[in-house]
Amino acid sequence: MATMLTPKDFATATPSWWCPGCGDFGVLAALKQALAELGRVPKDVAFISGIGCSGKISGYVHSYAFHGVHGRALPVATAVKLANRDLTVIAAGGDGDGYAIGAGHFVHAVRRNPDLTYIVMDNQTYGLTKGQASPTSATGYVASVSPNGNPDAPINGLALALAAGASFLARGFSAQPKQLVALLKAAIEHRGFSIVEVMSPCVTYNKVNTYAWFKEHVEDVAQRPDYAPNDRLAAFDALTREGQIPLGIVYEDDRPTLEDGVRLGETPIARLELRTDDPRFATLQDTFR
Amino acid sequence: MILNSVEVMFGGQAGDGSLTTGDLIAGVFKRMGLEVYTYKDFPSRIRGGHTNYVIRAGVSRDYGMADAVDALVAFDLEAVEAHIEEMRPGGFVVFDNTDEAIPEHLRRADLNWYEIPLARIAKEDLGLELVRNTISLGVLGALLGMDPTIVRADVQGVYARKGEKVVDLNLRAIEAGERYVHEHFAGQPSGYGLTRGEEGDRLIMMGNDAIAYGALVAGCRFMAGYPITPATDILEWMSKQLPKFGGVTVQAEDELAAINMTLGAAFAGVRAMTATSGPGQSLMTEAIGLAGTLEIPVVIVECARAGPSTGMPTKTEQSNLNLLIYGGHGEIPRVVIAPGTVSESFEFAALAFNLADTYQLPVFLLTEQALCQSKATLAPFDLEAVAIERGKLIDRGAVVFGEYKRFAFTEDGVSPRVIPGVEGGMHLAPGSEHNDGGVITENSRNRARMMEKRFRKLETMRDDLPKALLHGVADADVGIIGYGANRGPIAEAVDRLAAMGIPTRFLQLRTLWPFPEDEIRAFFRGAQHVFVVENNFTGQLDRLIRTVVGPVPALRALRKYDGRPFRPIEIIEPIQRLTDADLPVEVR
Numbered sequence: 036m037a038t039m040l041t042p043k044d045f046a047t048a049t050p051s052w053w054c055p056g057c058g059d060f061g062v063l064a065a066l067k068q069a070l071a072e073l074g075r076v077p078k079d080v081a082f083i084s085g086i087g088c089s090g091k092i093s094g095y096v097h098s099y100a101f102h103g104v105h106g107r108a109l110p111v112a113t114a115v116k117l118a119n120r121d122l123t124v125i126a127a128g129g130d131g132d133g134y135a136i137g138a139g140h141f142v143h144a145v146r147r148n149p150d151l152t153y154i155v156m157d158n159q160t161y162g163l164t165k166g167q168a169s170p171t172s173a174t175g176y177v178a179s180v181s182p183n184g185n186p187d188a189p190i191n192g193l194a195l196a197l198a199a200g201a202s203f204l205a206r207g208f209s210a211q212p213k214q215l216v217a218l219l220k221a222a223i224e225h226r227g228f229s230i231v232e233v234m235s236p237c238v239t240y241n242k243v244n245t246y247a248w249f250k251e252h253v254e255d256v257a258q259r260p261d262y263a264p265n266d267r268l269a270a271f272d273a274l275t276r277e278g279q280i281p282l283g284i285v286y287e288d289d290r291p292t293l294e295d296g297v298r299l300g301e302t303p304i305a306r307l308e309l310r311t312d313d314p315r316f317a318t319l320q321d322t323f324r
Numbered sequence: 325m326i327l328n329s330v331e332v333m334f335g336g337q338a339g340d341g342s343l344t345t346g347d348l349i350a351g352v353f354k355r356m357g358l359e360v361y362t363y364k365d366f367p368s369r370i371r372g373g374h375t376n377y378v379i380r381a382g383v384s385r386d387y388g389m390a391d392a393v394d395a396l397v398a399f400d401l402e403a404v405e406a407h408i409e410e411m412r413p414g415g416f417v418v419f420d421n422t423d424e425a426i427p428e429h430l431r432r433a434d435l436n437w438y439e440i441p442l443a444r445i446a447k448e449d450l451g452l453e454l455v456r457n458t459i460s461l462g463v464l465g466a467l468l469g470m471d472p473t474i475v476r477a478d479v480q481g482v483y484a485r486k487g488e489k490v491v492d493l494n495l496r497a498i499e500a501g502e503r504y505v506h507e508h509f510a511g512q513p514s515g516y517g518l519t520r521g522e523e524g525d526r527l528i529m530m531g532n533d534a535i536a537y538g539a540l541v542a543g544c545r546f547m548a549g550y551p552i553t554p555a556t557d558i559l560e561w562m563s564k565q566l567p568k569f570g571g572v573t574v575q576a577e578d579e580l581a582a583i584n585m586t587l588g589a590a591f592a593g594v595r596a597m598t599a600t601s602g603p604g605q606s607l608m609t610e611a612i613g614l615a616g617t618l619e620i621p622v623v624i625v626e627c628a629r630a631g632p633s634t635g636m637p638t639k640t641e642q643s644n645l646n647l648l649i650y651g652g653h654g655e656i657p658r659v660v661i662a663p664g665t666v667s668e669s670f671e672f673a674a675l676a677f678n679l680a681d682t683y684q685l686p687v688f689l690l691t692e693q694a695l696c697q698s699k700a701t702l703a704p705f706d707l708e709a710v711a712i713e714r715g716k717l718i719d720r721g722a723v724v725f726g727e728y729k730r731f732a733f734t735e736d737g738v739s740p741r742v743i744p745g746v747e748g749g750m751h752l753a754p755g756s757e758h759n760d761g762g763v764i765t766e767n768s769r770n771r772a773r774m775m776e777k778r779f780r781k782l783e784t785m786r787d788d789l790p791k792a793l794l795h796g797v798a799d800a801d802v803g804i805i806g807y808g809a810n811r812g813p814i815a816e817a818v819d820r821l822a823a824m825g826i827p828t829r830f831l832q833l834r835t836l837w838p839f840p841e842d843e844i845r846a847f848f849r850g851a852q853h854v855f856v857v858e859n860n861f862t863g864q865l866d867r868l869i870r871t872v873v874g875p876v877p878a879l880r881a882l883r884k885y886d887g888r889p890f891r892p893i894e895i896i897e898p899i900q901r902l903t904d905a906d907l908p909v910e911v912r
Contacts, residue, residue, distance in 0.1 A: 047752075049752075049763055049764075077750050078744070078745060078746060078747045078748070078749070078750060079744070079745060080744075081592065081744045083588070086755075093752060094752045094754065094763075094764065097750055098750055099591075099743075099744035099749070099750055099751070099753075100750075100751070100752040100753065100754075101588075101591055101618075101752075101753045102752060102753065102754035102755060102756065102764075103584065103587070103611075103614055103755055104584070104610050104611055104614050104755055106580075107580060107581070107584040107611065110548075110576065110580070110581040110582075110584035110585045110588065111584045111585065111587055111588035111591070112588065113574070113585060113588065114546065114548065114574070114584070114585035114586070114587070114588030114589040114592070114596070115588045115589070115591060115592045115744070117546065117572050117574070117589065118546060118588065118589040118591075118592035118593065118594040118596075119592045119593065119594075119743075119744060119745060121745065122592070122744050122745065139577055139578060139580075139581075140577065140580075140581055142577075143576075143577040143581065297567070297572050297574075298567060299572060300570050302570065303745075304545050304546060304570060304571055304572065304589075304594045305592050305593035305594050305719070305743060305744075305745070307545060307569075307570045307571075309543035309545075309595070309712050311541055311542070311543075311707060311708070311710045311711070311712060312707070312708070313569075315568070315569075316540070316541050316707050317707060319537065319540075319565070320527065320537070320704060320705060320707070323527040323528060323529040323533065323537075324525075324526075324527055324528075324704075
């Protein structure tokens, strides 16, 4: 069954709302390809997204999709995984959803390390509200609310995650689909919280960080001699070095997941039989006598 | 001789052990067959600061605080200064005079004074200052005429797991207290006596214990929460128990995460809840709107405390009713139920999950500090009476993709609900307005139908909601309306007014939303005066009632907003004044 799946099995009838040329199309195509190649079936995929252009992606993937409130995809996704550990859980959103309004949850999801995949579609602008600076916009970026240039320093989401204890960090580029599929597959298969940040250009509002600009600035870390993705310091160096945007699996390690930490049973909680006649309830009542 | 009704207050510095001693004496009262209510009045700090713990014992179940304190055990002078005015004439004070003396201006002549160097006896005779609390229990036992064997049995029971040495030390402390009274105050009886009440199998627990226990029995297997007074007890208890039953708790990074996690677990098919108090409730508002529009069953326990902002975190108030009923942008159907006793806290916790699952919406279980952190004696729960009703849940098998519509328009407003893993049920659950299949649309006709469908649930659920309880004389001229922790003092006021020859009736509201309009209207029929009793400044319940009955002259507000629960006399006196023709009617 698994090998028979194709990306079309994950397609929905809903037409996309994205602008022609939007980087998010590349992310959507790569994700459907990755899920099909991994043999995941739509009924067992829970896809949680936030708000913004990129947050719409959950509506375009045939699955159990949840399009919640702004910035809160990760708490929802974490709980879905705890509730039913048999599901493939994917969360997605933009740089605003994940690194601004949802920044608090981002750090804590990293700490907890639930076995799910988080895709951050980074276009360095707010698209759906028509072009304001985002937390990843460069200092000086001119936008409607920062006419004299963005006064804030950009957030380095992956470096932040590394500091918080991330167990899987990767970055892709929506114009490099083959690599992106491979990264998403590795992320989904990773045991723990996997982050795939995808450079996903906004062709409508961001006239600085264009496809051409990215092509000039990205660099595949896997191409570097001796790059070891289990070396935290090397990963931090790669992520914070000026002037380059490393692509590929930047960091990967194996540490206990949230499910391990809470000693979650093998039976998904959602599959437990609920009985009110469990004799242990009467024993518990005795503690109040 | 005052028999079978006493209110004891232990006062001292936080961390002094007032709570432990209070729980001990509550246990003794329970063993004596008396009914118990406790009230914690502690500061929002861990060490230091005046704290007190009130234990009221009597023959009537589900009463709250008494009119006044009968017996004050003051571990320091501050406790006397703070509470001397609350003492009933004829009551008594046990004061630890090891380091301090009672100034003459505080020495009320209408009280009995027992000045005992509790700390010195503890240190010099027993070698441990900490046991002065237990000595005070011995003192009280002697002054109140409690059966010494029961006192010993309780101490033994409580300290048994700490080992023989600890049990022995505490037993000697009890004896030291009793001996001191016999040796020094033989000629000065307290005027109080307690006889045994009716024997019977009973529990003693806090409202929060009952909520957590009820939720567990009812099948709650996921709880996410952020620590906040006075709700934390529930998360703590569940964290101990849920893993044993295959479930899990999460200590979230904030209440935004807690409520969104609750939604996530419920979306995946697990009975899920969160518990919080005012500040956290404010933060949860947006996601509760999402639960409304996505028709996700979630249970939110609101343990109200005095607000706004940080307010008085450890004090009681009923000021979050508006927040629960109106909170959030847009409009969603929701349910607010409020238990009035610890027993009801258990029942309503279980009911909340059935309502949430059956009608696929957020259900608030509203309680407050004076109930959720108060202990009471109660009959054991009938576990067989707890039913798990999951409504139109499809949690296994398959549905036909394309035919199945998650948000199908139905007569009762409730659509069959699939969970992830069910073949063919794949759909989008969006916070945006959507059609029956979950596809986002701003179509005007669909929008109107969808709003009507969601709100239809409030109509179809009417018969499943807890009915208001009528106490007292059904056709009395004077009526009282209240809910939550006020059930205790109001019920006591009704009983005592009846004994004075003033018949009254009391409508204890148990469903606050959808608002029980019919029950309110019926209650006003034939009433000359209706008192609305609530713990807030602006009259949140009062205003809701006015929207139903209009600006009737019969309606009178009785409000308290100092962070403390009503004492029955505060309800009795205004009614007495009202029914006394010679006195002008002046009730705010």
